[in-house]
Amino acid sequence: MSDDSIQDVLAQAACVASAQTPPKIRIRNLGKSFETRRGRFAALDAVSLDIPEGCFFMIVGPSGCGKTTLLRILGGLESESSGSVEIAHSGSGRPENSMVFQGDSLFPWMTVWQNAAYGLVMRGRPKTEIKETVGHYLSRIGLSRFADAFPHQLSGGMRQRVSIARAFANDPEILLMDEPFSALDEQNKLLLQEELLRIWDETRKTVLFITHSVDEAVTLGDRILVMSAHPGKVKMVVNVPFERPRHVLELRARPEYGALVYNIWDELRDEVRRARAQDEEGVRS
Template identity: 70%
Template sequence: MEERQVTVDEGRDVASTTGPAAAVSDKDPADVHISIRGLTKQFDVRGSTVTALDSLDLDIPRGQFLVIVGPSGCGKTTLLRMLAALESPTSGAVEVRHGGEGRPGNSMVFQGDSIFPWMSVWDNAAFGLTMRGVPRAEIRESVGHYLEKTGLSAFADAYPHQLSGGMRQRVSIARAFANDPDVLLMDEPFSALDEQNKTLLQAELLRIWDETRKTVVFITHSVDEAVTLADRIMVMSAQPGQAKAFVDVPFERPRDVLELRHLEEYGDIVYDIWQHLRDEVSRSQRQAAAAPATGRRRRR
């Protein structure tokens, strides 16, 4: 089993760092897919230091669908970028235990359009596999499968400008799953969509995830979306970002997105998360109001 570890100690004993009890798994270490210890990220902004994340500890078991919610500026996207190795930590450690030789470590689905406008739907979905030199027969099988799953088979030869926003996000999802990553990282992928398209894509994502059971780390500002999708929800504090609370979502899978929202327990969980978020959102708004005076820029 391949492991990727990014560690910056700066004088701290990472192994002895502890955080909220719910953040650290009591499972067999072999079941932990992503292990984060003492993760801190700071940025230099106009001569001052801004701490986006502060001493975060977190274990994510293999196959878990983890959703992260928190106020603007709490470091959600910064955390995701460090999981993708697009940013380096200031201190602490990120360890991703990869399985499956030849499989990419992660695929990332971004907020808004991230597909190539000069490529067809098919070529966009096949991009990761093509770059890895996967045999053509395997590409045809995988891409064909996920275009069918996302309802795009009839649009394989179309180009992004010919598609709606919801369909372009379907292409992003098909591309991510077709590439068969070990970890799927999703940064508010449905936030720009209308409510109808958002609900349809949530259902499609759940259906595909039920089939693959990949480890997913998903960021959203929508509490309803978090409860609909997640096995577990991490609620983050206002800047500097820390794990304030963890909420387990008990609903069985597969889930029906619409029927789920009729359940009384669904409303109770949404209310519980908002109780955790309320003070943090207010604190984030106060920080944003003070930002012009301090010269600080917001980090998601």
């Protein structure tokens, strides 16, 4: 690919097109502070974002920048200290959100099938719907023959696949994912990224996905929020211009992919250094 073509891709990435429809999620001047033994700690400061319906929205930033705090506020697990979050509900009666966590969040006393069906059972959905939906998603993640297994009988990658199946089976309006692949080896991570992209292509759900990996953000996302060191602010939002459907290894072989990863990391690097300096200062004080 020519240098001009790569520059065209980077130019597209630098510009986020305005949504033609009202956003699914509207965040305005969001702030969050916590009381600590050393005083008040500001985790988020004046975060404003519009996230369109059906967007695969990635969040990257240095450790301690408030990424997980932002996700927990959107999931209703934390309340904001200032500002507002508005979610445009579909009125379909579907749950507002489902979360996939970094750690193992399966119920150890339940089988794979029971874990995947949990949200639907709690919502009182008909047995025929549960059977069809859970069967579909276990098939999509390649775990149909493990339906009667318990979590302790599965590998870490298999357990995360069940967590993803459970989240999609519950059919939420928004899917919140907090570094779900960070504990996995590179081979399992690549396979799960492929599987997630295939499932998402079927549903086109609104997804907010936290990662420390710029590679992962560019591979999966439509847009990428780059956050500053704490207090977390919006440093930039990048549009990912690559077409869908995507195939992970094919995408990563493209020179414009590498150029975009480099540009985002170049923006993020100073924030990582600033976060380290803040941590070192905190240790000394």
